[in-house]
Amino acid sequence: MTTTGHSIGKAVPRPDAFAKVTGRAQYSSDITLPRMTHAALVRSTSSHGRITNIDTAQAEAVAGVVCVVTGRDMAELGVVDRHYGLTVLDQPILSDDLVRYSGEAVAAVVAETAQIAGEAATLVEVSVDPIEPMLTVDQALEGATLVHPERESAGSDGANIAAYYEFADGDVEAALAGAHYVHEAVFRFPMVAHYAMEPHCCIAAWNGTDLDVIAGTQQPFKVRSDLARMFGLQQNQVRVRVPYVGGGYGGKLLSKYEPLTVALAWKAKRPVKLLLSADESFRTISRHGSVVTMRTGVDADGNIVARDTRVILDTGAYADKGPGVAKKAAYRAKGPYDIPHFRSVAMAVYTNKVPAGAFRGYSTPQVVWAGESAINEIADHLGIDPLQYRRDHLLERGGDFMPSDTPMDADLVGGLQLAADGVRWAVPAPEGRGKGLATGVKDGGGGPSRAEAEVRLLADGSAEVLTGTSEIGQGAHAVYTQIVAEELRCDPARVTPRLPDTATSPFDHGTEASRSTVLVGNAVRKAAMSVADQLGEMVERLLGTRRDFVIEEHRLVFDDGSDAVLAELMARDRNLPVTHEFELGPIVSLSYHDTLVSGKAPLGTPSNFYEVGHGAAEVDVDRETGRVELIRYTSVADVGKALNPQTCAAQDEGAAIMAIGHTFFEEMVFENGELLNGNLAEYRLPLAADLPREGMGVELLENEDGPGPYGAKGAGEAGIISMAPAVAEAVYQACGVRIHDLPLNPQRVWRALNEATTQPGPD
Amino acid sequence: MLGKDDRIEITVTVNGESQVVDVASSDLLIDVLREQLHLTGTKRSCDLQICGTCTVLVDGKAVSSCTTLAVETENREVRTVEGLADGETLHPLQQAFIDEFASQCGFCTPGFLMTAFALLDEVSRPTPEEVHRYLEGNVCRCGSYTNILNAIERAQPTTER
Ligand code: FES
Ligand code: FES
Numbered sequence: 001m002t003t004t005g006h007s008i009g010k011a012v013p014r015p016d017a018f019a020k021v022t023g024r025a026q027y028s029s030d031i032t033l034p035r036m037t038h039a040a041l042v043r044s045t046s047s048h049g050r051i052t053n054i055d056t057a058q059a060e061a062v063a064g065v066v067c068v069v070t071g072r073d074m075a076e077l078g079v080v081d082r083h084y085g086l087t088v089l090d091q092p093i094l095s096d097d098l099v100r101y102s103g104e105a106v107a108a109v110v111a112e113t114a115q116i117a118g119e120a121a122t123l124v125e126v127s128v129d130p131i132e133p134m135l136t137v138d139q140a141l142e143g144a145t146l147v148h149p150e151r152e153s154a155g156s157d158g159a160n161i162a163a164y165y166e167f168a169d170g171d172v173e174a175a176l177a178g179a180h181y182v183h184e185a186v187f188r189f190p191m192v193a194h195y196a197m198e199p200h201c202c203i204a205a206w207n208g209t210d211l212d213v214i215a216g217t218q219q220p221f222k223v224r225s226d227l228a229r230m231f232g233l234q235q236n237q238v239r240v241r242v243p244y245v246g247g248g249y250g251g252k253l254l255s256k257y258e259p260l261t262v263a264l265a266w267k268a269k270r271p272v273k274l275l276l277s278a279d280e281s282f283r284t285i286s287r288h289g290s291v292v293t294m295r296t297g298v299d300a301d302g303n304i305v306a307r308d309t310r311v312i313l314d315t316g317a318y319a320d321k322g323p324g325v326a327k328k329a330a331y332r333a334k335g336p337y338d339i340p341h342f343r344s345v346a347m348a349v350y351t352n353k354v355p356a357g358a359f360r361g362y363s364t365p366q367v368v369w370a371g372e373s374a375i376n377e378i379a380d381h382l383g384i385d386p387l388q389y390r391r392d393h394l395l396e397r398g399g400d401f402m403p404s405d406t407p408m409d410a411d412l413v414g415g416l417q418l419a420a421d422g423v424r425w426a427v428p429a430p431e432g433r434g435k436g437l438a439t440g441v442k443d444g445g446g447g448p449s450r451a452e453a454e455v456r457l458l459a460d461g462s463a464e465v466l467t468g469t470s471e472i473g474q475g476a477h478a479v480y481t482q483i484v485a486e487e488l489r490c491d492p493a494r495v496t497p498r499l500p501d502t503a504t505s506p507f508d509h510g511t512e513a514s515r516s517t518v519l520v521g522n523a524v525r526k527a528a529m530s531v532a533d534q535l536g537e538m539v540e541r542l543l544g545t546r547r548d549f550v551i552e553e554h555r556l557v558f559d560d561g562s563d564a565v566l567a568e569l570m571a572r573d574r575n576l577p578v579t580h581e582f583e584l585g586p587i588v589s590l591s592y593h594d595t596l597v598s599g600k601a602p603l604g605t606p607s608n609f610y611e612v613g614h615g616a617a618e619v620d621v622d623r624e625t626g627r628v629e630l631i632r633y634t635s636v637a638d639v640g641k642a643l644n645p646q647t648c649a650a651q652d653e654g655a656a657i658m659a660i661g662h663t664f665f666e667e668m669v670f671e672n673g674e675l676l677n678g679n680l681a682e683y684r685l686p687l688a689a690d691l692p693r694e695g696m697g698v699e700l701l702e703n704e705d706g707p708g709p710y711g712a713k714g715a716g717e718a719g720i721i722s723m724a725p726a727v728a729e730a731v732y733q734a735c736g737v738r739i740h741d742l743p744l745n746p747q748r749v750w751r752a753l754n755e756a757t758t759q760p761g762p763d
Numbered sequence: 764m765l766g767k768d769d770r771i772e773i774t775v776t777v778n779g780e781s782q783v784v785d786v787a788s789s790d791l792l793i794d795v796l797r798e799q800l801h802l803t804g805t806k807r808s809c810d811l812q813i814c815g816t817c818t819v820l821v822d823g824k825a826v827s828s829c830t831t832l833a834v835e836t837e838n839r840e841v842r843t844v845e846g847l848a849d850g851e852t853l854h855p856l857q858q859a860f861i862d863e864f865a866s867q868c869g870f871c872t873p874g875f876l877m878t879a880f881a882l883l884d885e886v887s888r889p890t891p892e893e894v895h896r897y898l899e900g901n902v903c904r905c906g907s908y909t910n911i912l913n914a915i916e917r918a919q920p921t922t923e924r
Contacts, residue, residue, distance in 0.1 A: 013861050020869030021857040021876065023804015023844035030803035197808045197816055197870040197904050246806070246870030247904050278809045473868025473905045646864040650910055654867060657906030680809035680902070688898040688908040696909055 007485040007492040008710050011646050014478040015497055016244065016471060026243045028201040028216040029275050036203070037066050039264050039274040040117035042107035042124040043283065044099040047135070047673030048145065048352040049128035051099060051106065058123040059109050064116040066268045068124065070107045071096025077266050080232040084255045088162055088319035090148055091355075093230075093259045099128055100147055100317035101352050102674045103283030108260065110268045114275070133352035133673045134160060137291065137312050140351045147317060147350035160350040162315050163323035165330040167602060169403055170341030175306035179297025183378050187370035188741040189724075190667035191289035191314060193678075194359060195685055196472075198246020199281040202261040205271035210237045211262060216245040218252045218470050219510035224502045226255045227262055239503040248472035249658070250358030251285045253512055254320060282678035286668060287359035288313040288325055288348070292333075292370035302382050304393060309333035311346035311367060313356070320357035322348035328442070329363035331402065331603065335371040336395045336412055336441040336612075352673050358512060360655060361720045364442040365662065369742065372438035372725035377738065386729065387420050390439060401441065404600040406607040409713070410638045412439060412614075415701045419616035422634025422697040429618060429733065433631065436729025437616040440721030444714045445608025446513030451593045452506030453523035455484055455531050456586035459567040461554040463488060463495045463531075464586075465524055468508025469516045470500055474716050475647035476516040480524045482643055483709055487528035488535075490551035506590055514611050514714025517643065518707060522593040525709040530589035538573045538587075609706050612638035613718030615656070615726040621734040626750025628664065628731055630690075633723065634697035640706025640713035648715050653698045655719030660686045663724045665743050773837040777802070778846030786833040793817050793828035796843060804844040804873050808902075815901030818874040819843045825881035827900075844873035847880065856880060856918040863914035867905035875901050879915045888919060 019025035042054075056068040071094040074082045083089040099106060107124050111117035134140035134147055143159020155164030176182055202215040211233065217223050220240040228235045245252060257274050265272040276284065290313045297306040311329045315322035330346035346363070348356075379389035394412040395401065401408055416439050420426075429435050454466040465480045477497035485492035498505065508520055539556070540546045548559040557563045570587070571578035598606045614636040620629045635656040642648040665684050669676045677683045698719070704711030724742055732738050737752040769788050774781060777800060784799055796802045796819070805828055806816040812827040819828045820842040821835075847854040856879055859865070866872045875898070882889055882897040889897070894915060903911065 014864065014866070016869065017861040017864075017866055018853075020866040020872050021844075021853065021860045022848055023802070023873050025869055026803070027806075027870065029807070030797075195904050197806070197814065197868065197902070199808070245868065246808075247868040249904075278814075473866075473870075475867065646910075647867075650864050650867060650905075650907055653909060654906030657908065658904070679811060680813040681811050685814075685902050685904060686906065687902065688912065689895045691908055 007482040008643050009641070009645060012478065012482055012492045012644060014475055014647060015481050016477065027198055027246050028203065028214055028243050029198055031203060031214055031243065033203060033205055033271040036271040036273055037110050037112060037268050038114035038117045039108050039110050039261065039272050040114065040121040041105040041280065042109070042121045042126060044104045044106050044126060044128065045102055046099055046128040046130060047102045048133035049099055049130040050097060051095065051126065052129050053127040054107055055125040056107065059120040062116060062120040062123065064112040065120045066110040066112065066270065068107060068109050069264055069267050070094060073267060074263065077263050078232065079230060079263060081230050084226050084230065084259055085319050086254055086321050087323045090151065091318040091320065093263050101354055103354060104317065105260070108264055110264050110272055135351060135353070135670065135673050137314050137349045137351060140349050147352060155347050157347065162319040162348045162350050163326045164347045165327045166343065166345045167330050167402065168343040172306050172308045172341045172343040175341035176295055176297045176308060179305055180300040181381060182295055182297045183374050183381065184295045185374065185740050187292045187294065187373060189290045189366040189369050190662060190742055191356060192287045192662050192666045193282050193668055193683060194249045194251030194285065196247030196249060196251055196281070199276040199278050200252065200256050200284060201275045202258050203271060203273045204261040204265040206265055211239065213238070213240045213258055213262065215240060215242060215258050216252055217242055217258065218248045218472060218512060219254060220470065220500045220502050221468055221507055222510055223255050223258045227259060230259050231262060239501065242470045242500040245470050245472040248470065248511065249360045250512065253358045253510060256284060279679045283354055283675060285320060285357045286316065286354050288315060288322065288356040288363065288366065290314065290366040292367060294370045294374055296374045296378060298378055302384065302389065302392070304337050304339050306341040307334055307339050309344045309367070313346065313348045313363065314351050314353065315348035316351055316353045316355035318355040319348065320355045322356060325358065325363045329367050332364055332442055333367045333371065334402065336401060336439060337393050338395055338399055353670055354668070354675060360658060361442065361717045364440060364721050365659070365724065368438065368440040368721050369724045372440065372722065373728055373740065376436060376725060376729040387416065387425055387437060390416055394439060401443065401607065401610060402602055405602060408610060409705055410610055410612045411703060412612065415612060415636045415638050416614045418699045418701065419614040419634045419636040422699065423616040423618045423632045425616065432734060433618060433620045434730040434733025435616065435618045436726045436733060437614065438722040438725035440613045442611045442717065442721065443607035444513065444611035445515040445518055445595065447603065448595050448597060448605045449509035449515065449519065451508050451519040451523045452590065453520055453527045454506050454588065454590045455524065455527040456588045457488060457531050457535065458586050459570050459581055459584040461490065461494065461551050461566050463490065464498055465495060466498045466505050467520050467524065468500045468505045469520050470511040472511060474516065474651055475644060476520065478647050479517050479521060479643045483521060483524045484528045487525060487532050488551055514717050517712050518608055518714050519593050519595065521709045521712065523591045526591035526593070527589040530591060531587050534587050538569060542569055542572055609713040611714055611718050613721040615722030617723065617726040617730045619727060619730040619734055621731055621749065623735060623753055626746035626753060628744055628749055630660065630692040630727070632694045632697065633692045634699060635719040636699045636701055637715055637718040638701040638713065639715045640708065641702050641704045641711040642700045643710065643712055645700065648700055649698045651716040652719040653696055655717060656696060656723060657686050659720045659723035660690050662742055663727050663744060665745050667743055771834060773834055775836045776840045778842055788834055790833045791829060792819070792831040792833045792836055795833040796828060802843050802845050806870050806873055813900065815878060816871050816874040818877040818901070820877055820881055823881065823884060825878050844876055847876060856914070859914040859918035863910045863917060865907050865910040865914040867907050871901065871903040875903065875911055883919060
C-alpha cells in the first residue's frame with residue numbers, strides 16, 4: 001500500500017493505531033508506580049468567599065490516609081512561588097485566603113487507595129465567609145466585589161478585567177457615520193466544556209531532589225518550567241513525561257494540576273497520582289462564553305468601510321489562557337475582508353465561575369459567529385446572494401488579513417466555492433429548509449516559539465523521531481514518521497515516533513495552535529534531510545560516487561538495483577568490526593525551527609500561515625418544535641498539503657462535529673455560580689446520530705502554499721470555526737428568523753419563531 | 764444481603780481465563796478489571812453509563828463496567844478489549860478500525876470496539892438506524908464517528924461469531 005520513499009500524502013496507517021485498538025496504548029491514567037498513593041480533592045461549594053477554617057482532623061484520622069494538604073501548607077512545603085498561569089500568574093496551587101469559584105479545589109487528601117482518599121475528602125470541613133459573587137461579566141465590570149482584589153483591572157472599561165487588547169486602523173467612528181448602511185448586533189456564545197474523554201491526570205514522584213512527573217499535558221516543557229520556578233528547582237531536576245493523552249482540545253495546555261500533585265508528593269514523601277473524575281474536569285477549564293457587539297458599515301456599492309467590535313470574554317475565576325484568547329479575539333475580529341477603518345477591542349473579564357482557557361480555535365469561533373453572521377445579514381439587506389457577496393469582498397491571495405502581517409496565503413473564494421458545492425448551493429432548498437455558509441480565518445501556528453526534532457537512523461535501517469509533541473489524538477506523530485520516511489526513502493512503518501519526555505525529547509513549545517505539523521514538522525524534515533545527507537556522504541566516501549538509493553529493511557538499494565547492508569557500510573565507515581553491530585550507534589541529527597520575528601507585525605510574530613475553515617450547511621427547521629436538523633454540512637479546510645489525508649480529514653471532521661455541540665445544544669449552565677450540568681447526564685455531547693442526515697462532507701484544499709513541510713499548513717481547528725454562522729443563516733433562509741445567541745436549541749428557535757409570528761413583521 | 768464493605772471471593776472468566784478475585788460487594792467491575800487484573804484497556808470517563816468508554820461484554824452483552832458491580836459477574840464471562848485479538852492476530856473489527864483511521868486520541872476506541880462487537884454478534888448486517896441506535900451509548904469527543912461507522916461497515920462480511 002505504501003510505496004517506499006513516497007509516504008507523503010498517502011494513507012499510511014497511524015503508528016499508534018495498533019496500540020489503541022488492542023487496549024495496549026498507555027495513558028497517564030493507566031500508569032501505576034511502586035509505592036504510589038492516590039489523591040482526592042476537596043472542592044469549594046461556595047462561589048466566592050474568604051476561607052476562615054479548613055478542618056482536616058476527621059479526614060486525617062481515617063485509616064489509610066497519608067496526609068491532608070491545604071493552602072496553608074505551601075510555605076512549609078518549600079513552595080517558592082505558588083502561582084501559575086500564562087501571562088497573569090494568578091492561580092494558586094491551593095488558595096489559603098479566597099475561594100473564587102464553586103468547584104475550586106481547596107484541599108487534597110492523599111491515601112493508600114483512591115477510594116479511601118475520596119471518602120476522607122468528604123470529611124474535610126471548609127468554612128467560608130461569603131462574599132458577593134460576580135456571576136456575569138456585566139456584574140463583574142461594575143465591580144461590586146473584586147475576584148482578585150490584589151490585581152488592578154487591566155482596562156479602563158470597568159472592574160475585574162484580567163486582560164485587555166485593542167487593534168485599530170483608520171477612523172472607525174467617522175467611517176461608520178458616513179456609511180450607507182450600518183449593521184449592528186450583539187452576539188452571544190455559550191461557555192462550553194472540552195470534555196476530553198480522559199479526565200486530567202498527573203502522577204508525581206520525588207526521586208531524591210529530582211522530580212519525575214507523568215501527566216496528560218499538551219505542554220510538557222511549559223509544565224517543566226513552571227514546576228522548576230514554583231518549587232525552586234533547576235529545570236534539569238524536573239522530568240515531565242507524556243504518555244498518550246485521551247483528548248486535549250486546549251484543555252490540557254499550561255499547568256493544570258501538576259503543581260498541586262507535586263506538592264502532594266512532597267508532603268506524602270511517596271509518589272502521588274491525581275486522577276480527576278469527568279465531573280471535576282468540567283470544573284477545571286472551559287471555553288470562554290462571550291458577548292460580541294459588532295457594527296459593520298458598508299458603502300452604497302456594498303463595500304465594507306468600517307467594522308467596530310467589542311468582545312467581552314468571561315474568563316472565570318482565573319486568567320489561565322484568557323489573556324491570549326482575548327488578544328486573538330481582538331486580532332481576528334475584523335475578519336478576512338479588506339476594511340480600511342476598524343477597531344477591535346477584546347477583554348477577558350474575571351467572574352466567580354469555572355475558569356476559561358484555550359479551546360480549539362481559541363476565540364475564533366466566538367468572533368466569527370458574530371462577524372460572519374453580520375456578513376450574511378448585510379448580504380441579505382443588500383439583496384445579494386451571500387456567496388456572491390463574499391466572492392466580491394473576501395480578501396484575495398496576498399491581501400492584508402491585518403496590516404503589516406503575513407499576506408493572505410489562501411484562495412478564500414475558491415475554498416468557499418467548494419463548501420457551497422457540497423450543499424448544492426445553486427439548487428434552491430425545498431420548503432422548510434434553508435442553506436447558509438460562512439468563512440472563518442485565524443492566524444495559525446501561535447506566537448513566538450521554538451520547535452526542535454531529532455531523527456536517528458539506526459544500523460538496522462529502522463529509525464526514530466523524537467519531538468516534544470504530545471499525541472493527543474491529532475496524529476502529528478503519524479505525520480512525523482511519514483516525513484522521515486519520505487526523506488530517508490524508507491518504509492514509514494519502520495520509523496517510530498517517541499512520546500515526549502523532557503529528559504530526552506528535543507524542546508518544543510507545546511501542542512497547540514495547529515503548529516505541530518508546520519513548525520515541528522519543518523524541524524523533523526530538516527533533521528531527516530540531514531540524516532539523509534550524512535548517509536549519502538557516507539555512501540560517496542565508501543563507493544567513490546554519489547548514488548541514489550532507498551532503504552529497504554536493513555539494506556540500501558541503489559538505483560542500479562545493487563544493494564548493501566547498512567550496518568556493513570556504517571562499520572566500514574566508522575572503522576568498527578561489523579560483528580559489533582550494536583556498537584555502531586545511529587546516524588543522527590537534531591534540528592530546529594524558530595518562528596519569524598518582525599518588529600512590524602502587530603503581534604510581534606507574523607502569522608505562520610492562515611488557518612481557513614469554510615462551512616456550508618443545509619438545515620430543516622420544524623416550525624412546531626423549533627428543532628433544527630442538519631441535513632448536509634460541508635467543511636472545507638485549506639491545509640496547503642495533507643501529509644496524511646485520512647488523519648487530516650478526521651481532524652477537520654472532528655472539529656466540525658465538535659461545532660455541532662456549541663451550535664445546537666452545548667452550554668454550561670450556572671445558577672448562583674454553581675455549575676448545574678457538569679456531568680454527562682446533563683451535558684449532552686455530539687453523538688453518531690448527530691451527524692448530518694446526508695453525511696458530513698470534508699474537503700481538503702491542497703494548493704501546497706503553506707510554510708510547512710511539502711507546502712503544508714496547520715490543521716485541526718478550521719472545522720470548528722464556521723458552522724454556527726452557516727447554520728444560523730440556513731435557519732433564517734428556512735424560516736425567516738434571525739438568532740444571535742447560541743446554541744440554536746429547539747427552545748430558542750421555537751421562541752424566535754413564535755415572536756416572529758406574533759409580532760407584525762416589517763412590510 | 765452483603766454490606767458495602769463485605770468482601771467476597773468470586774470466580775469470573777475474563778478473556779477466556781478463569782480468575783478468582785477478592786472484591787468488596789460495592790466494587791465496580793471497571794475497578795476490578797483495571798486495578799486488580801491490570802486490564803487497563805477498559806477506559807473510564809463519565810462514570811454514569813453514558814459515554815460507553817468503559818464498555819465490556821458480560822456473557823456477550825455490552826455493558827458499562829462503570830455501573831456494573833463486580834459481584835454481578837460471578838461465574839460469568841467477561842470480555843475486554845484485550846481479549847479481542849487472537850494473540851497478535853487482530854479481530855477484523857480492530858483491523859477495520861486501523862484501516863479506517865477510526866481512532867484519534869483512542870480513548871473511546873475500546874468501548875466502541877466492544878459495542879460494535881456486541882452489535883455484529885447480535886445482527887450480522889445491521890441497518891444504519893440499528894448502528895446509530897447501538898452507538899447512542901458511545902461518545903467520541905474527537906468526533907471520529909464517520910470513520911467508526913465505516914470501520915463497522917468494513918468489518919461486517921468477515922466478522923466472526
Ligand atoms: S465511564 Fe462508563 S459509561 Fe462512561
Ligand atoms: S478518538 Fe478521542 S474520543 Fe474517540
